[in-house]
């Protein structure tokens with residue numbers, strides 16, 4: 692491991708806003724297989740972590756946490772938690788939040804697969820999925836698969852919104868198919884966010900996040916925009932009785948071929964952070 696990563700990992704231990712649970716205490720062997728234990732903050736985020744009341748908003752796969760930080764400033768009465776598995780990326784957001792004394796920001800280092808260990812029923816008011824890996828080969832690894840929606844439903848308040856902002860036409864079309872198959876309420880959807888700005892803003896009227904949607908561009912979003920990809924966005928709720936079903940009308944082969952493999956060119960360096968457009 693490089694010196695810079697080690698330095699960041701060491702510094703991560705000093706940030707009060709960054710929670711890094713030990714995976715070995717989360718997942719334990721039970722008599723009939725692996726068991727996911729509840730983490731001590733479950734149901735207690737406002738009381739124990741933020742020490743203030745407020746609706747809780749999650750950014751899953753937050754990377755450096757651009758949305759978490761930006762939304763926390765625009766919506767000061769809400770509490771924001773950025774979740775990612777990569778400590779060197781979380782370092783950026785956690786350092787920023789610490790240096791700027793942002794009282795309504797926390798970061799959680801864990802796999803999203805374990806997310807239901809951290810939140811109690813109705814504890815979360817909305818979720819952002821920002822440039823999630825499309826996971827073209829593994830449906831159950833997609834952050835909008837029925838498996839993940841089931842996990843989110845265990846803690847999302849009634850009417851809570853899931854926001855998906857992505858460069859991936861594959862993931863966008865897949866998520867639309869999941870919503871169709873489960874008759875979920877899609878509040879707004881566009882395959883070209885910036886091209887359909889006025890319509891989207893009109894349909895989002897009254898939602899505090901509307902400005903952030905256009906004004907925050909994450910590290911990955913900037914890279915994909917430079918490469919000429921359009922940005923897809925959709926927002927939906929999980930108002931569904933019974934188990935979520937897998938979509939039958941999604942043509943994975945077609946959408947895979949329509950979505951070229953991305954080049955990862957980190958032009959501008961790793962330090963580009965938190966610039967609004």
Ligand SMILES: C[S@@+](CC[C@H](N)C(=O)[O-])C[C@H]1O[C@@H](n2cnc3c(N)ncnc32)[C@H](O)[C@@H]1O
Nearest residue numbers: 752753754775776777802803821822909910911
């Ligand atoms: C393509 S990056 C996007 C990062 C950031 N949202 C952005 O737009 O710049 C995907 C992020 O998801 C994180 N990630 C992928 N799979 C994950 C998982 N299973 N659990 C937690 N984080 C995950 C990666 O570490 C990475 O930071």
